[in-house]
Amino acid sequence: MDKRIKIMLFSIVSIVLLIIVIAVTPEIVKYMDENRAVAIVNGEKITKKEFAINYKSQINYYGLDKAFLSQKVGDKTYEQQIKEDILDSLILRQIELQQARKRNITLTSAEKKAIDQQIEQYKSDSQSGAEFKQYLQTIGATENDFKDQVIKSQIISKLYDEVTKSQKASDAEIESYYNSHKSDFVEVKASHILFKVNDSKEETAKKKKAEEVLQMIKSGQSFEKLAQKYSEDETTKQKGGDLGYFRKGQMVKEFEDAAFSLNIGEVSNVVKTSYGFHIIKVADKKQLSLNDVKDEIKSTVESQKKDExxxxxxxxxxxxxxxxxxxxxLKSVSI
Known part of the structure; x- marks a missing residue:
């Protein structure tokens, strides 16, 4: 081959290679930057990309902006504090994943398939699919990145189940819990008459009406009949306002406080809650026995023991x- 042709071919190849290098250099630089370590845990790297995904996800979830992040909390900015908290949580997650690996805890093929199906179902819906795509773009993640986060979360859940399975509640612990929480196992059977307040402008008129109906009850008129006539709770009014039995924690606080303070047969004053104004009548009150709630307490005690x-x-x-x-x-990560 002629020397000049060789030189020409070499030049062409060099130019092509240079063009390729120039074209891929930004991607190489990006890849190298994303794979820098924000932390190393027992020899394993937590990458800048993984941290950034989790950081941006939290910023997006709470709707935080740069102005807020720049504010001080103690001797740090919110940005610094949030970054430190997220890094600590990722370090802990890495430790948990390492412990899972030591115990050969992984997801089964069926569990992985279920994750794939869940993601596909999410994507197939026009609204949630578009939201999912936008979410991934916002936090700088791919679908595989998202899937990886879900897999890790489920592996840690399996680790928790495995290492805490020996934590059981004894009969003595169940009985002790019952005796020290007896007030939590009281049931009240009550009825109410509700005057809904949908707008603050209605409040004065609705309260006045409730007070009028309360006076009717005090004068001897039937609570049940007045509930059928005046209550705006469509679910209970035809039953005379009967709510059935309930325990603490099942009703809004103001309603609950009033109901549990009444004796059987007593009627409350007008009680204001987020729903409006209520008149409450207690029909029955009973202490549940240990046998009634034994399974519930067992679950509670075991859950506490496992967590501890x-x-x-x-x-x-x-x-x-x-x-x-x-x-x-860590400092180089920004929203």
Whole structure:
């Protein structure tokens, strides 16, 4: 081959290679930057990209902006504090994933398939699909990044179940819990007459009407008949306002406080809640027995024991872990 032709071909190849390098350089630089470590946990890297996805996800969830993030909380800005909290949570997650790996805890093919199906179902809906796509763009994540987050979350859930399965509630613990929480296991059977307040302009008139109906009750008129006539709770009015039995925590606080303070047969004064104004009558009140609530207490006690035990394991794992943070990389992440 002629020397000049060789030189020409070499030049062409060089130019093509240069064009390719120029074209891919931004992607290479981006890849290298995203894969820098914000922390190393027992020799495993938490990448800048993974941190940024979690950081932007939280910023997006709470609708925070740069003005808010720049404000001070103590000797730090909100941005610094949020970043530190998220990094700590990712470090903890990495430790948990490492502990899961030691115990050969993974997702089954069926569990992974269920995640895929859930994502596909989400994407197939026109509204949620568009929202999902926008969400991924906002936090700088791909669909695979999102899937990876879900998988990790489920593996940690399985780790929790595995290491805490021995934490059981004894009969003595169940009985002790019952005896120290007896007031939580009281049921009240009550009826009410509701005067709904949909607008603040209605408040004065509705309260006045409630007071008038209360006077009718005090004068001896039937609570049940007045409920059928005046109550604006369409679900209960035809039953004379009967709400059935309920326990603490099932009604709004103002209603609950009034109902549990009444004796059987007593009628409350007018009670204001977020729904409007109520007149309440207690028909029955009873203490549930230990046998009535034994399964519920067992679940509560075991849940508490599992949480406490898992927390102690977390503290142990953290103390044993070798952790290195890279503050300069953390600072380079922005919204």
């Amino acid at each position: 035990y898992y927390k102690s394991l977390i503290e142990k794992w953290k103390k044993e872990a070798k952790i290195k943070k890279f503050e300069n990389v």
